[in-house]
Amino acid sequence: MWTAVLAVIFVGVVAVVGWILEYDGEGMNGDLHVNWPPLYADWLPHVGPGTPAALTVAVAVVAYGPSVASRLSWRRLAAVTWVVAMAWTWSLALIDGWHRGVANRLTTEHEYLQGIDRFSDIGAALETFTQHILMAADNSWAAHIAGHPPGAVLTFVLLDRIGLEGGGWAGAWCITVGSTATVAILVTVRALAGEGIARRAAPFVVLAPNAVLVGASADGYFAAVAAWGLALLALAATRAVRLPALTALAAGLLFGLLVYLSYGLALMAIPAVAILVYTRTARPLPPVLVGALAVAAAFTLAGFYWWEGYDLLVERYYEGVAEHRPYSYWLWGNLGNAVLMAGLAAVAGVRRAVVGAVGGVRRWRARVGDATGRDALAVFVVAILLVIAVADLSGMSKAETERIWLPFTVWLPAAAALLPSRDHRVWLVAQAVLALALNHLLLTSW
Numbered sequence: 267m268w269t270a271v272l273a274v275i276f277v278g279v280v281a282v283v284g285w286i287l288e289y290d291g292e293g294m295n296g297d298l299h300v301n302w303p304p305l306y307a308d309w310l311p312h313v314g315p316g317t318p319a320a321l322t323v324a325v326a327v328v329a330y331g332p333s334v335a336s337r338l339s340w341r342r343l344a345a346v347t348w349v350v351a352m353a354w355t356w357s358l359a360l361i362d363g364w365h366r367g368v369a370n371r372l373t374t375e376h377e378y379l380q381g382i383d384r385f386s387d388i389g390a391a392l393e394t395f396t397q398h399i400l401m402a403a404d405n406s407w408a409a410h411i412a413g414h415p416p417g418a419v420l421t422f423v424l425l426d427r428i429g430l431e432g433g434g435w436a437g438a439w440c441i442t443v444g445s446t447a448t449v450a451i452l453v454t455v456r457a458l459a460g461e462g463i464a465r466r467a468a469p470f471v472v473l474a475p476n477a478v479l480v481g482a483s484a485d486g487y488f489a490a491v492a493a494w495g496l497a498l499l500a501l502a503a504t505r506a507v508r509l510p511a512l513t514a515l516a517a518g519l520l521f522g523l524l525v526y527l528s529y530g531l532a533l534m535a536i537p538a539v540a541i542l543v544y545t546r547t548a549r550p551l552p553p554v555l556v557g558a559l560a561v562a563a564a565f566t567l568a569g570f571y572w573w574e575g576y577d578l579l580v581e582r583y584y585e586g587v588a589e590h591r592p593y594s595y596w597l598w599g600n601l602g603n604a605v606l607m608a609g610l611a612a613v614a615g616v617r618r619a620v621v622g623a624v625g626g627v628r629r630w631r632a633r634v635g636d637a638t639g640r641d642a643l644a645v646f647v648v649a650i651l652l653v654i655a656v657a658d659l660s661g662m663s664k665a666e667t668e669r670i671w672l673p674f675t676v677w678l679p680a681a682a683a684l685l686p687s688r689d690h691r692v693w694l695v696a697q698a699v700l701a702l703a704l705n706h707l708l709l710t711s712w
């Protein structure tokens with residue numbers, strides 16, 4: 267409980283300091299370039315058509331989530347987890363209404379749909395992609411297209427080509443695919459830590475505040491790709507499937523796609539390595555590398571060079587507001603966003619994971635088994651924390667991390683499985699209240 271209290275105080279200090287830095291008596295004059303520090307959002311108390319549904323889902327998960335998760339068959343639990351996660355994400359998005367909450371999210375001047383008409387010839391667009399990354403370049407890409415490898419915008423180009431055109435379909439894609447990350451997380455936790463821990467984690471993974479940004483942000487879709495890559499790797503490493511080599515190859519294909527969706531998601535190699543080390547096997551590594559290199563080869567042969575794109579992105583990043591956003595503030599502001607997206611239950615669980623990881627590593631080195639799987643979950647959560655630390659220290663994520671870090675923060679609520687069972691409903695209430703407050707009091711920009 268005290269961990270959660272300290273987290274609230276930390277976020278409060280970050281917000282107050284941010285407000286002082288960003289505003290003076292005459293209005294917004296600072297260098298943070300966010301309207302509601304540390305979030306990229308506006309103060310706008312409101313309700314919408316999604317409000318009744320969001321309240322219903324929250325009450326249902328708090329009241330029945332732990333008991334349902336404990337007694338359903340595993341396959342039914344996975345299916346129910348996805349359905350409820352979609353219901354939660356859709357209802358939160360629709361608090362802002364259909365157009366503002368879903369259909370218009372990916373059509374603004376900075377978003378992916380602004381550039382899909384320039385992909386009538388996909389091959390030519392890929393060959394010249396890097397020529398339009400810099401702001402000074404002729405016909406420069408919109409911010410999100412320039413800030414990512416072409417795999418991100420190509421997703422929406424392909425949706426458009428098959429007839430799913432426009433912001434409504436793009437938003438629906440992100441919510442539908444993004445919600446599957448909850449199932450992938452449970453699959454990973456089950457493979458590494460056992461079914462009991464996965465069942466305990468299920469309600470928290472569903473009722474996470476980060477669902478506010480999964481609907482409807484492309485980073486929610488990226489989070490699902492990352493989560494399924496790790497899930498398939500965990501299944502292959504623990505040999506929990508009939509064809510582990512083929513499963514590892516599929517994981518490699520997803521990892522390969524992942525780094526062509528977002529440059530920063532190369533950091534997901536850290537939890538991937540943690541899985542292989544903790545399970546004491548390198549057998550999945552060759553097929554994983556084959557799959558990842560196959561995707562890289564396809565993009566390279568098509569004319570896009572990842573390292574060239576990344577170098578130009580760094581230059582583009584500092585052409586914009588990132589040049590002015592102070593590293594000294596965002597080093598902490600980013601962590602405030604992570605707390606808001608993961609929730610207080612996740613923070614409390616993370617503390618137990620950090621403490622437990624020390625003993626877990628000791629038992630791992632001594633080859634002493636942990637019947638409950640708590641050690642495995644603790645070590646994996648620490649690997650995700652390491653990813654966040656590297657991303658934060660890099661300076662390439664100054665602000666907007668409530669969205670950018672979704673592939674990382676979606677994992678943290680699983681740590682709440684380490685909390686005492688008697689307190690789970692109280693912690694679920696805390697998760698739901700935070701998500702509902704964020705979505706009803708603020709209008710997020712992504």
